[in-house]
Amino acid sequence: MIAVRIEGLRKSFGRVKALDDLSLAVEAGSVFGFLGPNGAGKTTAIRILTGLARAHGGQAWLNGIDVTARGGRRAASQIGYLPQDPAFYPWMTAGEMLDHVGRVFGLPGGERRSRTAALLKLSGLEEAARRRIGGFSGGMKQRLGIAQALVNRPAILLLDEPVSSLDPFGRKELLDLIDGLRGQCTVFMSSHILADVERVCDTVGIIDRGRLVVQSPKKDLLEQFAAPVFEAAADRGQEEALKAWVDGLKAGPPPWLDSVVLADELTARFLVNSLEAAKRQLPELLLSSSFVLSRYEMVRPSLEDVFLKLVKQRRAGS
């Protein structure tokens, strides 16, 4: 069964096409990663799904309800939504906020109280339940955001960049929580943090400039599109030399090199289109560089590599 279906969705802001004939379908019960660079149209698509924005063309369905048509607001009772920067009433406490959301969903008093207590525990906000939200940190607000999105036990959970403002602990906790929702509800999660999507999502859709580049189960995507990847690491203290060398390589790449990126300050990743040419010539390039090489190997491609390759291909094609 399809939980989220989008067909030919279009939306423009002046001359800028935020969504340009976007189409995709998400199976019920899956954790779908909606990937794209900043400004790709992820948030716009989610805002249309929630009824906060209107499409200029195309249609979208949540559990069979056309959210772009009259009566689309019926879908609101079936979804949970976490915006990119969730905002709350600062004078409310966390408990009051969840209770208020429960009232909006029409939950009876007993269920509201038990749901509030359960979600405060789940989000790790039990001790802060009576504190005013105005004094919460960004991470606490994000956790309250996920809690309020779960009040109605949604069939579809729409998460817009859910972990972007969390520290590593908070990020791990939230990703574990999302992982635990697999099979219970459909999770539609936008992100530009590819490692998080790779960790938790089973299906991935990549969007660029408002169009879907590819949609596929994550495993298939990695197998189908992953090109050979090499990784080279520099010694500590060689950060600037490595960066300068990578910048030079980007300015004049050899024909066998698709792209080179810095995975971190001391590690460069090379996406290549000819394995043989790369095996012959990359070591020579590395040895002639100005930085001190500490490691060089061929590695398993990541979702980030696939993402970069596909987005680059699409942009080159258009």
Next chain:
Amino acid sequence: MNFGAALRKELLEQLRSYRMLITAVVLTLFGLLSPIIARYTPDIIRLALPQGEEITKLIPPPSAADSVAQYLKNITQFGVLLALLMAMGLVAQEKDKGTAALMLSKPLGRSAFLLAKFCSLALTFTLSIVLAGAAGYYYTLVLFGPMDPGGWLGLNGLVLVFLLVYVSLTLLCSTLTKSQVLAGGLATGVWMILSLVGALPGIGDYSPRQVIGWAAALGTGGSPAQWPALAFSLALIVGGLAGACVLFNRQEL
């Protein structure tokens, strides 16, 4: 959809932010002070000015009508100011901060969201005017003698209608923009226009200002009713709310 939940939140917010308390205290204070000011103004002039004795001979002795006039002047001036200040950020601020987007992605209708805000302010002003009216009536009774209670009730009812015109129109201005300062500026502009229109012959008969003229007459037991002005004021309240709902339902959040 879920008007009750939205109204509960609005009332709770007014209590927590002390807006309800401030409105009630300010208007009740003017209800108390107006008869006192009317009664003792000649004495104050006599004592404070060098030729006060001579000036007070020119002023007729204070009466219940002066108390009513003072009450109406104070309650309407400060009431309109409070209506503008309290309503200007109600929608604009929620749109700007993102709380409107969060709540309206849930099964909460946009019209219910707006009407809850209007009703909460209407309740606050009703409560405040009840308190101010009771205080004003008691002090007028003590200082000037009895007044017609029915007339006094009618007077305060008309004052409430007059203030709700500004609550409704300010809410409409707040719906138009994301900036509460701009919303306040627009509402002040509307206030000035309505005040100017009230001074024009003919068309001025329909101005909400005429409702206050009728209220003054009710308080002093004279002058005919101003039904066109009351009808136009009620139409402004309903029209302002309907306009805000139509606009808000078309907006993207």
